Amino acid sequence: MLNTSKSTRLVAPMRRPLRVYAFDPSRGRLLGNEMLLDVRYRPLAPGPVDKSGAHDQIAVVDYDASREVYYRPVDLDNPFVLIPNGISPSESDPRFHQQMLYAVASDTIEQFEGALGRRIHWRRAERPLNAPKGWLPDDILTLMLYPHAMQQANAFYSPEAHGILFGYFQAGREDPGRNIPGQTVFTCLSHDIIVHEMTHAIVDGLRGHFMEQTNPDVAAFHEAFADLVALFRHFTHREVLLDAIRRTGGRLYTPALKGDPLADLAAQSWLAQGDEERNPLIELAGQFGEATGMHKGLRSAIGKPKTMKELRDTAECHERGSILVAAVFDAFFTVYIQRAANHFRVSRAAGGHDREDLPSPLADALCNEATRTAKQFFQTCARALDYLPPVDISFGDFLRAVMTAETDFDPTDRDCVRDAWMQAFRRREILPDDALFFSEEALCWPARGDEVRVKGLPFGGPLGPTYQERQQTATVLKGFIDQGDHRRLLSLAPRVDYRIPSFHSLYRMNIDGSVRWDLVVEVVQTIPGSSATFPTRGGSTIIISTHSTGGGGVADYVFVRYVIPKPLHGAEGARRAAGQKAYLEQLGTKPGGTEQLRVNFALIHGGA
Amino acid sequence: MAVRTRKSTARTSPKRRAERPRPTTGRTRVPSRPSQGSASSPSANPSGTGNLWTPEADEIGIRVRMYRVGFGDFFLVTLLDDSGNAHHIIIDCGVFKGTSQTGDIGSIEAAVADMVETTGGHVALVIMTHRHADHIAGFARCVDTFKKLTVGAVWMPIWESEYEPTALRFQVELTRTALALRKHFTALGANVSEEYNTARKYMENATGEFDAAGAAAKGSNAVALDLLKHGFAGITPRYYHAGDKTDLPQELVNAGLSSQVLGPPPVADIDLMKLMDLQKGVGQYLTGDGGENAGHFEPFGAEWVVDPEQPPVKDQTDFYHPETFREWVSGRQRKSWGPVTREDARRARKSLERALQQLQPIAALTAAKTLNAFLNNQSLVVLFTFKSKKLLFVGDAQAGNWEHWVFATDTPDKKASGTIDPPARQILTSLDLYKVGHHGSGNATPKAVAEMMGTSGRPFVALCSTEANVYGTEDPDDPTKGTEVPRGPLLDKLASESALVRSDQIAITVNGKQIQAAVPATLPDPPRGVRLVLGPIWVDAYL
DSSP states (O other): OOOGGGOOOOOOOSEEEEEEESSOGGGTTGGGOEEEEEEEOOOEETBTEEOSOOTTOEEEOOEETTTTEEEOOBOTTSHHHHTTTSSOOOSSOHHHHHHHHHHHHHHHHHHHHHHHTSOOOOOOOOOOTTOOSSOOTTOOSSEEEEEEEESSSOEEEEGGGTEEEEEEEEOOSSOOTTSOTTOEEEGGGOHHHHHHHHHHHHHHHHOTTTTBOOSTHHHHHHHHHHHHHHHHHHTTOHHHHHHHHHHTTTOTTOSBOOOTTOOHHHHHHHHHHOOTTBOGGGEEOHHHHHHTTOSSOSEETTOOOOOTTTTTTOOOHHHHHHHHHHHHHHHHHHHHHHHHHHHHHHHHHTTOOTTSOOOHHHHHHHHHHHHHHHHHHHHHHHHHGGGSOSSSOOHHHHHHHHHHHHHHHOSSOTTOHHHHHHHHHHHTTOOOSSOSSSSHHHHSOOOOOSOSBOOSOOOOOTTOOOHHHHHHHHHHHHHHHHSTTHHHHTTOOTTSOEEEEEEEEEEEEOTTSOEEEEEEEEEEEEEOOOSSSOOEEEEEEEEEESOOTTSOOOTTOOEEEEEEEEOSSHHHHHHHHHHHHHHHHHHTOOSSOGGGGBOOHHHHTTTO | OHHHHHHHTTTSOHHHHHHSOOOOOSSBOOOSSOTHHHHHSOOSOTTOBOOOOOOOTTOOSEEEEEEOOBSSOEEEEEEEOTTSOEEEEEEEEOOOOOTTSOSBOSOHHHHHHHHHHHHTTEESEEEOOOOOHHHHHHHHHTHHHHHTSEESOEEEEGGGOTTOHHHHHHHHHHHHHHHHHHHHHHHGGGGOOHHHHHHHHHHHHHHOOSOSGGGTTTOHHHHHHHIIIIISTTOOOEEEOTTOOOOOOHHHHHHTEEEEEEESOOTTOGGGGTHHHHIIIIITTSOTTOSTTOSOOOSSOGGGEEOTTOOOOTTOOOSOOGGGGGGGOOSGGGSSSSOOOHHHHHHHHHHHHHHHHHHSTHHHHHHHHHHHHHHHHTOOEEEEEETTEEEEEOTTOBHHHHHHHHSOOSSOOTTOOSOOOHHHHHHHTTOSEEEOGGGGOTTBSOHHHHHHHHHTOOOEEEEEOOOTTSSOOOOTTOTTSOOOSSOHHHHHHHHHHEEEEEGGGSOEEETTEEEOOSSOOOOOOOOTTOEEEEOSSEEEEEO
């Protein structure tokens, strides 16, 4: 079989190009709103339905539960569809809707897998520690995407539906923005909405308990995180980005675009006047927002310069989340401006003037910087997920996770990215509860040396561990936790059963190009609720590494690097339980089972 | 009651309690002077009816009559001036059938008749707290009776004002949306679920009933509003918000009454009214035309609709392969073991369809609930002070309305965790009578307020006009369920610090028909200086 070079068999392609809207249909064909998305190749049934059997597979099923009908599914392998790179963008052809949904969802999955350094899977039902093998009915093996599930101005991820429901509705008769009054608006044609909902599904698959609303930050975090992912995607749409860079003079952070000949002063009056020419890069779901009479995109990245203090009691999770989004974008623009400044300096040195229109090579260079920075920020955000405690997360935890992930990934930090993050969060008073100082070292989760070794873990390979390796890992981890005083070491409550909802091997490239292997383990303990009490959860995220700052990276040299705890016991446990109780009572949650705690996205996204 | 006694012992020695006139509990007790007296001889004095009763020792001449109308509010407050003449105030007159359809027990006409008889056809002040059917339906149903009354003044919340552009715009929008939602839910009648039903009821409360002949176009609430705004000769309603100086009719001022408006918040503090939620959650929820097409529409032509069972015809590649439904196949072959048969796929498809259909109504219902809360928050909240006694009527005020005056804030504070503003604290700890908000619902009367009322140790009377088992059992997590009204824990709390009377704890007789008490109980021990007396269809609190 070595002489395969002589085989005439065609190999399966790596990529499948598909046409989609870069934003949504309301932007028409201007400005690269039609784009070609190169998604991973998977064998597909009509739908499209992924037939690969991979753990991250998706299926588009066009069932309309409002009308109780099915719409004709698209066959992406039909030559008439293949040759022109998919069906051309159209609002009236449901097959294009299915194609776009499939393409954007696949792309989002790939982005996450790239950043996380592993393949993802969908939500798994909660199991005890030594559960029998096999699938449970609530496990999601294929994420179902329903492009026209309901006649509602809503789209939401629902584990009960094993997927995401996208609604459609008629735009307002009055004030529909760029839409025709009464026209049908499809949420499944909004790039942003698809990415946002996919992010919810992906995060729910990564961490089984992240969706449990135990403090006001939880739902807000999910909304903010999903918005961030969608927003950072905007910076990969090159044509739009170039146009925005030209029209903002490189100042991407301006919410309004200026008409070409206008000077800065005039641009400001435009800003004051309103938003006729809005900057698409920092706005989410434009058509949806307009159609519903809100005059602008659904949420804007840089509005609301509020602090946490002012919003102390904002339980409305989008508003609360918008602070986090604004903080991250503040950091992003700080880094972008630093990087862009170098190019401006070069341009000036070569005789350019700031007030002129940007020369094309400079615009190109700025465009590259924006894309690179956005990619870096997205990856930081995605990676930070692995550095979060397994339950009860807060914005402060997210900052600490970001700082730690960044430190692990790029210890030197020449561009002062970490400083930008810190300052942006500090301006909004998003502060961790437990860090002693607001310094880089204090904000990172405390890293341990290599004194606590974990023996006998298999490393697997970049394609993920085999079944046997997973079994072996589970056995080693159980042995490790039960050993000696390791419970205390791992901040686990004594005498409470624990579960290991997930562990993941990460194979990531450091900034210097070296490969690093880490194992992220979630350990969760639960005190069940009763008719009068709320359930409480605690636990730790344990990051086991081969890669100490001293060098390392030798097989068998495996140690606990981070323990990121949310203890169930002690003073901290009592404080959390009290806070959770107060919060849940305010929400009006009934005491009882843990299923009560989960965020209901159908409600959160209800028309928003 | 035992709890209350324990509280009051701190102030009242057993001996003094024994000396106090005791009301008969559980049985009708004829007031010292029967009310029939005034009916037979309509008073010549236009500013008040003749002596209705003589206050007993410790009383100052206030009677608050809570009619048992079912699920709704109808209060008649009567004040005796120094010469013993009576002056009357009506606060709301409504009833609503609720989700169970049993909220309207059919007594409101009789209650209105009693009111006319008692007042002799003259009412100094009519207050409409907000425009929900359970507060105004009686005005519509007995519109001809009301038109014969002479009325000194009408008060309404600022949101009813036709001179307040923001309020007007939103009221129009609100009504339009409520009508649209109602139509929407009605249009779905064929596969009506409990959730849709609940939502439709919410909207019917907002718009009123449609069966009455003249009311078919706009709903009975429109009839009531029309009566209150234009139906009383020579009377232009006053529209108030918190902090407004009130214009009490002179006869009430002369009698010694003063009043203070505590809610709703000014229109500018629109955040508190959940208005943002309304815009996001309701205003844009339905098709923009607000009605005609509020049911379903077809996003694509019929040619796009396919039967998923249909096997492909020759060369057809776009059809539903059984593989599509693998995720919903039960049992082992879900994960790539073995192919999915047509039969598997058919069953799987059914589970998928069921799951999606069950997820449908939530958003619509949330929208309906938001709108409902918005209307409740418009409630006019009035504090009456009559010869040092304080009576608080709060309508159906929900969180935002309370927050504004209790926490003195202009931003929403959902936790209601702030410190209670000193003036509000002063009011809450010195009340003599509290009209329990929103029929005892948990979403009115904030926890902090209920607690604050108890801190003074000063017992008061709490009147709760409600009807048990009209709204569903409470599950605040799940808006597809109704809201438990009245809310048990809240009423327990109030009962522990006051003499709490529920309108549905008494049996009444209407037109010879006996209506049993929904939650039978004897009247509680009233605090000192208060008598609680049962009437044929009401409970009187004499202060």
